Amino acid sequence: MTAAVFFGCTFIAFGPAIALFLFTIAREPLRVIFLIAGAFFWLVSLLLSSLVWFISVQISNKDSAAQQKGLLIFGVVLSVLLQETFRFAYYKLLKKANEGLLALSQEETMPISIRQLAYVSGLGFGFMSGAFSVVNILADSVGPGTVGIHGDSQHYFLSSAFMTMAIILLHMFWGVVFFDACEKQRWWAVAAVVISHLTVSCLTFQNPEYVASLVPTYVILFLMGVWAFYSAGGSLRNLKLCLTCKDKDFLLANHRPR
Amino acid sequence: MANNAEDIENNMDQQETNVASEPAQQPPDVAVTRARSRGSGAGGGDGGGGGGGASGNGSGPEQNGQPPAPRPPRVVETEEDEDEELTLKYGAKHVIMLFVPVTLCMVVVVATIKSVSFYTQNDGQRLIYTPFPEDTDTVAQRALNSILNTTIMITVIIVMTLVLVLLYKYRCYKVIQGWLFLSSLLLLFFFSYIYLKEVFKTYNVAMDYFTLVIIVWNFGVVGMMCIHWKGPLRLQQAYLIMISALMALVFIKYLPEWTAWLILAVISVYDLLAVLCPKGPLRILVETAQERNEPIFPALIYSSTMVWLVNMADTDRPNRNSTDVAAPQQEAPEAVVSPAPSSLSQDDGGFTPSWVNQQEHQLGTMQSTEQSRREIQEMPSARPPVEDDDEERGVKLGLGDFIFYSMLVGKASATASGDWNTTLACFIAILIGLCLTLLLLAIFKKALPALPISIFFGLVFYFATDNLVQPFMDKLALHQFYI
Numbered sequence: 001m002t003a004a005v006f007f008g009c010t011f012i013a014f015g016p017a018i019a020l021f022l023f024t025i026a027r028e029p030l031r032v033i034f035l036i037a038g039a040f041f042w043l044v045s046l047l048l049s050s051l052v053w054f055i056s057v058q059i060s061n062k063d064s065a066a067q068q069k070g071l072l073i074f075g076v077v078l079s080v081l082l083q084e085t086f087r088f089a090y091y092k093l094l095k096k097a098n099e100g101l102l103a104l105s106q107e108e109t110m111p112i113s114i115r116q117l118a119y120v121s122g123l124g125f126g127f128m129s130g131a132f133s134v135v136n137i138l139a140d141s142v143g144p145g146t147v148g149i150h151g152d153s154q155h156y157f158l159s160s161a162f163m164t165m166a167i168i169l170l171h172m173f174w175g176v177v178f179f180d181a182c183e184k185q186r187w188w189a190v191a192a193v194v195i196s197h198l199t200v201s202c203l204t205f206q207n208p209e210y211v212a213s214l215v216p217t218y219v220i221l222f223l224m225g226v227w228a229f230y231s232a233g234g235s236l237r238n239l240k241l242c243l244t245c246k247d248k249d250f251l252l253a254n255h256r257p258r
Numbered sequence: 259m260a261n262n263a264e265d266i267e268n269n270m271d272q273q274e275t276n277v278a279s280e281p282a283q284q285p286p287d288v289a290v291t292r293a294r295s296r297g298s299g300a301g302g303g304d305g306g307g308g309g310g311g312a313s314g315n316g317s318g319p320e321q322n323g324q325p326p327a328p329r330p331p332r333v334v335e336t337e338e339d340e341d342e343e344l345t346l347k348y349g350a351k352h353v354i355m356l357f358v359p360v361t362l363c364m365v366v367v368v369a370t371i372k373s374v375s376f377y378t379q380n381d382g383q384r385l386i387y388t389p390f391p392e393d394t395d396t397v398a399q400r401a402l403n404s405i406l407n408t409t410i411m412i413t414v415i416i417v418m419t420l421v422l423v424l425l426y427k428y429r430c431y432k433v434i435q436g437w438l439f440l441s442s443l444l445l446l447f448f449f450s451y452i453y454l455k456e457v458f459k460t461y462n463v464a465m466d467y468f469t470l471v472i473i474v475w476n477f478g479v480v481g482m483m484c485i486h487w488k489g490p491l492r493l494q495q496a497y498l499i500m501i502s503a504l505m506a507l508v509f510i511k512y513l514p515e516w517t518a519w520l521i522l523a524v525i526s527v528y529d530l531l532a533v534l535c536p537k538g539p540l541r542i543l544v545e546t547a548q549e550r551n552e553p554i555f556p557a558l559i560y561s562s563t564m565v566w567l568v569n570m571a572d573t574d575r576p577n578r579n580s581t582d583v584a585a586p587q588q589e590a591p592e593a594v595v596s597p598a599p600s601s602l603s604q605d606d607g608g609f610t611p612s613w614v615n616q617q618e619h620q621l622g623t624m625q626s627t628e629q630s631r632r633e634i635q636e637m638p639s640a641r642p643p644v645e646d647d648d649e650e651r652g653v654k655l656g657l658g659d660f661i662f663y664s665m666l667v668g669k670a671s672a673t674a675s676g677d678w679n680t681t682l683a684c685f686i687a688i689l690i691g692l693c694l695t696l697l698l699l700a701i702f703k704k705a706l707p708a709l710p711i712s713i714f715f716g717l718v719f720y721f722a723t724d725n726l727v728q729p730f731m732d733k734l735a736l737h738q739f740y741i
Contacts, residue, residue: 029354033693036357040690043683046741047722050730057729072733079741128686132731133740135678156738163740200740207738 006142009161013134017127017168024119030112031120038090038124038175045086046132049079073205080201083125084194087175090121091182114179115232122175126168134164153208163204166217170200173221173228180231189231196220352653353696355562357689359499363660364685366503367510367668376456377511378672385512387411392514404516411517412524419532419539427546438558439486442501446481447474449504491562498560502660509661510668518669522662522713529707544705561654659708663688666716674720676728683723687715 025031053075061067094117098110137160148154174193181189200220206212241247371377384391387410390403425434451474458465481501484494513521532538667684674680691712699706734741 029350032354032357033350036686036689036693039686043686043719046727047719049741050726051722053730054726068733069737072737072739075730076734076739076741083741128682129741131682132679132727133735135682136676136731137735139678160738163738167740204738204740 003142005157006138009141009157010138012161013130013164016165017123017130020123031116034117034120035124038121039128041086041090042083042125042128045082046079049075049082052078076201077198080197084197087125087178091179114183118176118179119172122172125175126171129171130164130168133167134160155210159210159214162214163217166221170221170224173224176228177224177231196224349700353693355653356655356692359495359560360660360663360692363499363502363664364667367506367664368671368681370507371510371668371672374456374460377507383512387414388513388517392516400516404514404520407517408520408524411521412528423539423543426543442482442485445501445504446478449508450474450477453504495560498657502657503664505661506664506668509665510672515673519717522666523717526710526713529709533705533707558657559654560657560660662709663712666713670720674724676724679728679731680720680723683719684716687719688712691715
């Protein structure tokens with residue numbers, strides 16, 4: 001446990017998310033605000049689920065380890081469901097706010113589109129979720145110690161970091177797909193998002209069998225990424241144009257006046 | 259215009275909130291001065307706003323490139339519909355302009371708390387305002403002691419505010435000015451010396467007194483200049499942030515735990531009452547200042563006024579931003595977010611009422627005489643078009659707000675068992691509270707206290723995260739379950 005472990009794990013966990021933030025969100029004040037509001041909504045959902053879990057633990061048998069583990073699993077499932085509920089609530093709030101603003105301003109376009117909001121709110125959820133999962137672990141990794149000295153896995157920090165990165169990106173993809181599905185009233189897609197979130201969380205029950213939990217998680221991450229890409233309006237053609245720097249709309253939109 | 263009103267009201271709010279009791283280390287007269295400055299600050303703010311409007315109208319049409327004076331409400335309303343989207347964008351920009359310094363202040367406080375153990379040690383020292391100890395035998399005794407401490411502290415704050423209102427009413431500006439000067443002197447030299455000393459101790463840096471004296475002297479003198487006179491905008495802002503952080507650290511160190519939380523809660527309530535009740539001292543201050551058409555204290559306010567002000571051709575006008583920011587000490591004691599005058603010290607320092615009026619206008623502190631303003635007004639407009647005015651306009655926040663926000667987050671990082679989770683939760687809660695406050699300000703367009711919402715969210719999230727979320731996350735991390 002050294003500074004190398006700390007910095008390495010921090011960059012693994014938060015690198016993509018911070019890069020996304022710096023390049024796409026940091027310059028737009030409105031997006032930053034909605035990102036922080038998304039983080040707040042995730043926090044409230046966590047608070048509620050912790051409250052329920054706490055109450056259930058207080059009224060349960062504290063000596064039985066099996067019961068405690070069962071309650072923990074119940075807590076995880078409840079937390080996932082509450083998170084998705086709050087994502088839906090956030091979507092409703094944003095729709096209302098956007099409609100209100102549109103009506104007031106009599107403008108043709110909203111200052112921020114629902115797709116951007118989906119991306120930003122998903123990333124907000126992801127940031128907060130990742131931070132709460134891994135920050136204490138990172139703080140511990142700076143101090144002295146030996147990982148897994150009592151026979152536990154030696155890859156604790158590394159696996160935590162990779163899992164966190166997957167979760168953050170997954171939240172972002174879930175946000176995009178979720179909002180798009182709500183917009184188009186495709187409730188099966190919403191259910192698919194909830195189920196995939198549950199799947200990812202339940203996969204972590206297999207830890208410390210990291211291969212069994214991380215590999216499927218990354219497969220789900222890739223699939224969700226592709227789904228989010230297509231639901232956000234991407235296509236193979238767009239991708240090709242973007243990669244060969246021939247996408248005129250993108251170039252024009254990002255042209256900054258000198 | 260909406261933004262203008264916002265800013266001015268924001269200004270007023272901030273000033274009032276900044277009223278906070280000074281730690282015992284500072285002499286009582288300083289504390290008193292603080293109260294005065296707080297009151298005058300609040301009054302100044304309002305007066306400035308009103309005066310700004312008047313002077314704005316008097317200076318001439320906008321075509322001269324003058325910042326638009328605060329227009330009367332009816333004008334604001336008619337423009338509102340047209341500029342709704344622009345208002346939203348610029349409102350968001352103002353929110354971010356406040357997020358960044360608040361975040362920086364909190365980061366400084368949390369970083370110091372985590373690394374320098376001095377500020378979390380219990381040396382047994384207490385402020386004279388909180389004489390009752392909290393290491394008692396029974397919980398009931400401890401609760402009683404903390405309630406008594408809080409009562410004393412709040413009484414001191416109320417008394418100081420009333421004295422400030424009285425001083426402002428009877429036009430004792432020089433007293434307030436001198437007190438603000440003294441306060442910032444103490445903060446910039448003495449407290450920063452202690453801070454530096456503790457940092458050196460922590461990192462085991464050997465430093466001779468000669469070098470130390472030179473460093474502290476330069477830091478202090480440049481700080482005094484930036485805050486009370488002229489200085490680059492960023493430097494002034496940096497000094498304000500540093501001073502708020504220092505004050506918050508002092509509070510974190512010297513206030514016992516339960517007392518600190520109680521004080522935070524009660525000060526938010528006091529802030530709410532003082533600003534919104536018709537007979538509240540801060541409201542009286544504001545109204546008095548408006549009657550007299552006087553500007554608000556320039557000090558004790560963090561301002562993000564645009565640099566283009568300084569680029570204006572008139573060389574007579576120093577950048578008043580610094581002066582606004584002056585006397586953070588006063589902020590510290592008063593840290594009441596709402597119209598805490600603390601942010602405004604009546605350090606006129608040569609600011610004429612006309613200057614203050616000008617300053618009141620969105621552009622923040624600008625010191626100019628009637629003459630220079632007319633000159634500027636007559637000059638060809640070098641200002642950006644009207645739409646950009648909103649964008650260029652700065653936003654102000656009282657230093658007391660900074661101090662209490664940072665104090666909450668610092669205390670969370672110092673004493674919470676959930677550690678970083680609790681700190682993060684409080685940080686997000688405070689930012690959201692600030693966002694909501696600014697939103698309410700945009701909707702109601704009147705003086706609103708900035709402490710209550712943020713502190714309420716912060717407290718709720720602190721206790722909830724520390725007691726409910728932390729055990730849950732702990733267990734999850736143990737098994738490496740992810741939610």
